[in-house]
Amino acid sequence: MHAAIQVLADAPVYLTWGWVSVSVPNLIAILVTTSLLVLALVLPFPKGRHPKGRHPKDDS
Amino acid sequence: MSTDTVRAHQAPPTSWIGRLRGRLERALPYEKLLPETQPAYVASWIYVFGVLTLAALAMIVLSGTVLAFEGPSWYHTSRTGLFVNSLHFWSVQLFFLFMVVHLAGKFWMAAWRGSRAKTWITGMVAFVASVGAGLSGYTLQTNFDSQWIAFEAKDGLNAVGIGAWFNVADLGQVMLVHVFFVPAVLVVIVAVHVLLVRIHGVVPPIDAAEVEARAAHHGREPGEVG
Amino acid sequence: MSARTRQESLEREHWTGPTSRYDIVKEGVIATVVVAVLTVLLAAVFSSPDEPALTFQGWANTMPDDFYNVTVAELAGTSESATYGAPYNNGGDGQVLGPLMPQKWAGIHQPVDPANDFVITPLETQQQPEDVAAALTRWTSASADERAAWATTYDTAINDPAGADGDATKVPSGAYGPVPALADGLLAMATSGALDGVFAAPGQFYNTDTTKQILFLGDGGYLDAAGTANHLQGNQWGMMNETGNYPGQQWLAPFSVWYQLPIFNSEAESGFAATLTANGDIYIMSIIAVLTLLVILLPFIPGLRSIPRLIPVHKLIWRDYYKKRS
Numbered sequence: 001m002h003a004a005i006q007v008l009a010d011a012p013v014y015l016t017w018g019w020v021s022v023s024v025p026n027l028i029a030i031l032v033t034t035s036l037l038v039l040a041l042v043l044p045f046p047k048g049r050h051p052k053g054r055h056p057k058d059d060s
Numbered sequence: 061m062s063t064d065t066v067r068a069h070q071a072p073p074t075s076w077i078g079r080l081r082g083r084l085e086r087a088l089p090y091e092k093l094l095p096e097t098q099p100a101y102v103a104s105w106i107y108v109f110g111v112l113t114l115a116a117l118a119m120i121v122l123s124g125t126v127l128a129f130e131g132p133s134w135y136h137t138s139r140t141g142l143f144v145n146s147l148h149f150w151s152v153q154l155f156f157l158f159m160v161v162h163l164a165g166k167f168w169m170a171a172w173r174g175s176r177a178k179t180w181i182t183g184m185v186a187f188v189a190s191v192g193a194g195l196s197g198y199t200l201q202t203n204f205d206s207q208w209i210a211f212e213a214k215d216g217l218n219a220v221g222i223g224a225w226f227n228v229a230d231l232g233q234v235m236l237v238h239v240f241f242v243p244a245v246l247v248v249i250v251a252v253h254v255l256l257v258r259i260h261g262v263v264p265p266i267d268a269a270e271v272e273a274r275a276a277h278h279g280r281e282p283g284e285v286g
Numbered sequence: 287m288s289a290r291t292r293q294e295s296l297e298r299e300h301w302t303g304p305t306s307r308y309d310i311v312k313e314g315v316i317a318t319v320v321v322a323v324l325t326v327l328l329a330a331v332f333s334s335p336d337e338p339a340l341t342f343q344g345w346a347n348t349m350p351d352d353f354y355n356v357t358v359a360e361l362a363g364t365s366e367s368a369t370y371g372a373p374y375n376n377g378g379d380g381q382v383l384g385p386l387m388p389q390k391w392a393g394i395h396q397p398v399d400p401a402n403d404f405v406i407t408p409l410e411t412q413q414q415p416e417d418v419a420a421a422l423t424r425w426t427s428a429s430a431d432e433r434a435a436w437a438t439t440y441d442t443a444i445n446d447p448a449g450a451d452g453d454a455t456k457v458p459s460g461a462y463g464p465v466p467a468l469a470d471g472l473l474a475m476a477t478s479g480a481l482d483g484v485f486a487a488p489g490q491f492y493n494t495d496t497t498k499q500i501l502f503l504g505d506g507g508y509l510d511a512a513g514t515a516n517h518l519q520g521n522q523w524g525m526m527n528e529t530g531n532y533p534g535q536q537w538l539a540p541f542s543v544w545y546q547l548p549i550f551n552s553e554a555e556s557g558f559a560a561t562l563t564a565n566g567d568i569y570i571m572s573i574i575a576v577l578t579l580l581v582i583l584l585p586f587i588p589g590l591r592s593i594p595r596l597i598p599v600h601k602l603i604w605r606d607y608y609k610k611r612s
Contacts, residue, residue: 012531014517019546021523025533029153033536037161040105041602047103094311100304101607111313115321123325136336145336146329149532153328154321156537168599172585174297184582194535204337205529208518210496211504212525219381219567221388224373224395229501232494261301265604266595269293272303275611 088259102262106169109162110257116158117250119151121243128239132231133202152194159187171263179260182253189246196238199228304610335530337516342485342499345508346476353476354454355444356506357469360400362441363434367400367501374398374501381568389568396497401437404502408481409471411488418471421464428463436463520545520566540577544570 012023022030073079126144127135135141163183172180199210210228217223227233265271287295346353359365363377371378373395380389409422425433440462443450450456454466475481485502487493503509518524525542528534544550550566552559562569584590594600601608 010531011516021517023517023527023531023534025528025531026526026536029157029533029536030539033157033160036109036157037106037164040109040161040165041599043105045103045105045606047606096307096309097305098308099301100306100610101604102308103306103606104603106603108313108317111317112321114314115317116325118318119321119325136338142333142336143329146332146334147325149334150328150332151321151325153533154324156535160537165603167584168594168597169603170591170594170600172591174294176297177585180585181582184578184584188578188582191537198535201336203339204512204516205335207339207500207503207509208513208516210500211509212518212520214500216567216571218370218373218389218392219565220571221392223389224392227373227396227495227497229497229499230495235494264297264301264303265607266598266600267293268303269289269296271608271611272296273292 088255092261093258099262099264101265101268106161106165107262109158109165112158113155113162114250114254116151116155117246120148120155123147123151124239124243128235132200132235136203152197156190156194159190163187169263170266173263173266174260176256176260176263179253179256182249182256186246186249186253189242189249193238193242193246195228196234196242199234200231200238202231332532335528335532337529340503340509340512341479342476342481342503343479345503345506346473346481349506349508349511350473350477351452351454352507354469354473355452356502357405357472358437358441358444358454358465360404360502360505361433361465361468362437363401364438364441365400365505367398367404367505370501374497375400381565383565383568383572386568398498398501400502400505401433403498404485405468405472407488408475408484409468411484412475412480414471415474417467418474421467421471424464425468432463436461436465440465521551541570541574544573 012025014021014023015027073082123144127141127148130138130141130144135145166180166183195209195213199206199213213228214223217226217228226237342353356365360368363369367374367377369377371380372389372392375394375398379387381387382389406422406425409418413419414422428436439460440457443457443460443462444454445452449458454469472481475484485499486496513519513524514522516529517527518529520542523539523542523546525538525545526534526536545566549559549562550570552563554560554563580587580590
């Protein structure tokens, strides 16, 4: 636990490509966000259950 | 006689309160507010990011309340304080992460269709308000980061004139804005946003009419699945 | 009914098609538990950033020459704070966007007089050594013109690129009046740590307004160097960054990107690039306002609102439903 906190207390590494510069923590956050979006779109979703009755009034 | 039968025989309400109740009942009956079913097309992981954003907001408010009670400098010298500050920091990271995925999903669904423009607008306004909450929060930290951000942000605010009233270097004002003003506004916007979703229902697929028409043509009943 | 009308009425009406069982309360509870656990884990493992605030004592001890020179600039009225304009003073017009001058129009709401607020008043709140006390008396009993003459002459001499070039020890003798002694006095106060407490609330008990501290600190190289070291400058994508090895505000990337453009970082002395650079904030705030409005009003903007139809990501989202209904 201490090691993790110590590492984070140090300055971050910045990755630079031309005029684009991003810190590794920020890049991780951006990659996680993008991955979650992609995964949410492609991962299969568990099948839903049928409503109890098929009378239209039973559905909301 | 049951209450419903009594009501059915009465004239429509003319009082303001009666008419308001009628409008609310028609727009959002309890069955719509708290349904036990949802349309069959709500079947994708992308749909969970709205409620995840809400959950993150709840964590932000909870951790923020503790920080507010203890004052903005508590966490510099208290280990518990630092932990609560960390809860607040990471719930903010999660909040924006989930909100961005939610926004992206709603865009690709064109979720503003079918009179749902207000839902989209309140959602985007909530995002902007959240950025305001973030700015006031960052300038409340009473550390180097808040010194720097106050120094930089003042230029943007001053340049457009509102810096004369919103002074990010004034801890008293920043505290009020961050702990009360923006959260109050944000909670109202988010409540309206969520209620609009319940009122209008989750937006049907872009080609739902075509799909339903084809299903009917092939003899599938509206409620029939599989 | 055309296909489009059918679709539009389907979107507006209550869904009467196939449904499935769903518990909104259970979903909310699960989401809350998941997020709570995730937050606690992240907080326990990674903690959060907290770089201690800079102090005038730190500035004076780390960069005494810079502190000294900035003090002189405050007395001379040439510092960034002294020439800022509204909402602090009349030292400048502030930023403009064509004919629009909202900064100036808003007026002075947080009056700051750098010479007095940053230098004279703090010196006067404390008992000073004889030479500083004498310098204070000389300054306060002089006319505004005399003070301006002393301070400006000294400020110019210090910053003369052909002469002292920032080194106050190399300044030739001249009619600087009490200015050198005043600057020395403030430097001594800062070095000892006395200035930090006094500056916040000179002769007062309470204060929560740190405007004067932020402005004075920002006039010098100490805050600036710390900003650069932490990648927080505007043109270092600073708006997105955080101190320490932590994620910052990635959601501000569309805002931060504009501050990277060369046209807002120009060294030109005149022309369009110079105008844009000098007024960068109001230009970029305006761009962001327009972009934000575009996204808020997206449902009403033809072309943009058709993108989801033209690039059918929705085929992925609703593939289960399509399969069920075919």
